[in-house]
Amino acid sequence: xxxxxxxxxxxxxxxxxxxxxxxxxxxxxxxAVMQALDERDQHxxxxxxxxxxxxxxxxxxxxxx
Numbered sequence: 001x002x003x004x005x006x007x008x009x010x011x012x013x014x015x016x017x018x019x020x021x022x023x024x025x026x027x028x029x030x031x032a033v034m035q036a037l038d039e040r041d042q043h044x045x046x047x048x049x050x051x052x053x054x055x056x057x058x059x060x061x062x063x064x065x
Contacts, residue, residue, distance in 0.1 A: 021029070
């Protein structure tokens with residue numbers, strides 16, 4: 001069975017691309033990015049500490065104080 005449509009009524013809205021994200025969604029994205037950056041920095045610090053040549057545990061503890 002063929003169906004023929006002679007007329008279509010439609011509503012088109014123009015949307016500003018900068019307003020597609022709600023403030024709540026933007027906050028969630030920002031939180032996730034900031035958390036990822038913090039984790040990256042912590043990882044880099046651990047890698048640096050693990051690969052550093054030191055004078056021993058006592059020396060490291062004295063430097064931390």
